Amino acid sequence: MESRGSSTNGDADLLALLKSELKNSMKAKDANASGVFRALLSEFQYAEKQASASDSKSPQPSIISILQKAVTKRQEAAAQYRAAKPSPREDLAAKEDEQIELIKKFLPKEMTREEIMQIVQQVIQELGLSGEGKQIIPVKGAMGKVMGELSKRLDKGKAPGQVVSAVVKELLGSK
CATH class of the missing domain: 1.10.10 (Arc Repressor Mutant, subunit A)
Structure with a gap:
C-alpha cells in the first residue's frame, strides 16, 4: 500500500484503494482488517451525507481527515485501556494498536x-x-x-x- 497526498483526485484514489483493501481483507478472512476498512468507508460516507445535507457552504470531507480522526480515536482508546484500573487491558490496547497501523498505511508520511x-x-x-x-x-x-x-x-x-x-x-x- 502506498501513502497518498490529499487532493480531490487523491481522495478518489485513496477511496478506491480502501475499497480494494476491504475486498482483499474479506477474501483473506481477516476480520480485524475488514472491520477497520468498513468502519472507515462508513465514516466517510456519513461525513459526505452530513456535508451535503447541511448548507452547501460546508466543505466536502477529506478522506485524509477521516483517517486522521480514526487514528486519534484509536490512540485515545488504547491509552484508556492501558490506564484501566485495577487491571490494564493490554489485549484490547494491542488490538487498537493493530488498527492504528492498518490505517497509517493510507496516510501520507508525516514531516519530522x-x-x-x-x-x-x-x-x-x-x-x-x-x-x-x-x-x-x-x-x-x-x-x-x-x-x-x-x-x-x-x-x-x-x-x-x-x-x-x-x-x-x-x-x-x-x-
Whole structure:
C-alpha cells in the first residue's frame, strides 16, 4: 500500500484503494482488517451525507481527515485501556494498536519535527518577527499570525497541528 497526498483526485484514489483493501481483507478472512476498512468507508460516507445535507457552504470531507480522526480515536482508546484500573487491558490496547497501523498505511508520511521547525523559522523571518541574530521580536498576536501563515503552507495530513503549535510556541518563546 502506498501513502497518498490529499487532493480531490487523491481522495478518489485513496477511496478506491480502501475499497480494494476491504475486498482483499474479506477474501483473506481477516476480520480485524475488514472491520477497520468498513468502519472507515462508513465514516466517510456519513461525513459526505452530513456535508451535503447541511448548507452547501460546508466543505466536502477529506478522506485524509477521516483517517486522521480514526487514528486519534484509536490512540485515545488504547491509552484508556492501558490506564484501566485495577487491571490494564493490554489485549484490547494491542488490538487498537493493530488498527492504528492498518490505517497509517493510507496516510501520507508525516514531516519530522526538524522539517516543521525549518518552515516555522522561515515564516517567522518572512513576517518580520525575527531580528538580527534570529532573536524573536515580541509582537502581540505573533502566534496567530504565524499559525495562520503555516495553515496555508503545511498540509494537515503531513504536519500534525499539535506538533506545529508546539514548535511555534517554542520558537516564539510562548508558554
